[in-house]
Amino acid sequence: MDAVTSKPDTPAVLPADIRADTRPVAARPSRAEAEAAVRTLIAYAGDDPAREGLIDTPRRVVAAYDELFGGYHADPVDVLDRTFSEIGTYDDLVLVRDIPFYSHCEHHIMPFVGRAHVAYLPVERVVGLSKIARLIDVYARRMQTQEHLNSQIITAIDEVLKPRGVAVMLEAEHTCMSLRGVEKPGSKTITSQFTGLFRDDPAEQARFITLVRSPPR
Numbered sequence: 001m002d003a004v005t006s007k008p009d010t011p012a013v014l015p016a017d018i019r020a021d022t023r024p025v026a027a028r029p030s031r032a033e034a035e036a037a038v039r040t041l042i043a044y045a046g047d048d049p050a051r052e053g054l055i056d057t058p059r060r061v062v063a064a065y066d067e068l069f070g071g072y073h074a075d076p077v078d079v080l081d082r083t084f085s086e087i088g089t090y091d092d093l094v095l096v097r098d099i100p101f102y103s104h105c106e107h108h109i110m111p112f113v114g115r116a117h118v119a120y121l122p123v124e125r126v127v128g129l130s131k132i133a134r135l136i137d138v139y140a141r142r143m144q145t146q147e148h149l150n151s152q153i154i155t156a157i158d159e160v161l162k163p164r165g166v167a168v169m170l171e172a173e174h175t176c177m178s179l180r181g182v183e184k185p186g187s188k189t190i191t192s193q194f195t196g197l198f199r200d201d202p203a204e205q206a207r208f209i210t211l212v213r214s215p216p217r
Helices: 018-022 031-045 057-068 076-080 129-140 146-161 196-200 202-213
Strands: 004-006 082-084 094-104 111-120 165-174 189-195
Touching: 031 057, 076 129, 076 146, 094 129, 094 165, 094 202, 111 129, 111 146, 111 202, 129 146, 146 165, 146 189, 165 196, 165 202, 189 196, 196 202
Parallel strands: none
Antiparallel strands: 004 082, 094 111, 111 165, 165 189
């Protein structure tokens, strides 16, 4: 069985202040206040929040928000803290690709849905593969741009695991562009970012992109 370790040298506040992302920036309204806000929006849209089909909608919407935006109450450092050190002499790329995610654009609070591809070059230890997917969920279940989501994921892996390099690519369709505005369904937004060897060595970048783009067997 692989040995499980925790990184003892992880400081309370990382250089990128990753833990600070979980601190609320304003007093949180009560559930009753949140439900009242939903009723106001229903009325603004032109419907009657007191009619039978909508009477319970504010409660359901607030419950959905608790789930959709649960990332504000999760700590990415805790997700990555447990690592495995029995990896022999392995020091090459670890890639997890095609990880489904959904998030919400901070400009219209409309969903964007896609897939994430994450790779890193470990130093003496690796993190459980499911932790990469969980880390993506922590950040995706917040409001932000896709660019910021990409940056949050790569910064957390780089600062907590301290590998020789990290590569993150996100591909997503934004409903604020496909369902409203210019109404262009099917269009994809692609973002990518690299650190360490992936940033400094074009061959490593090319290898990552080739592996991401290669057809499944």
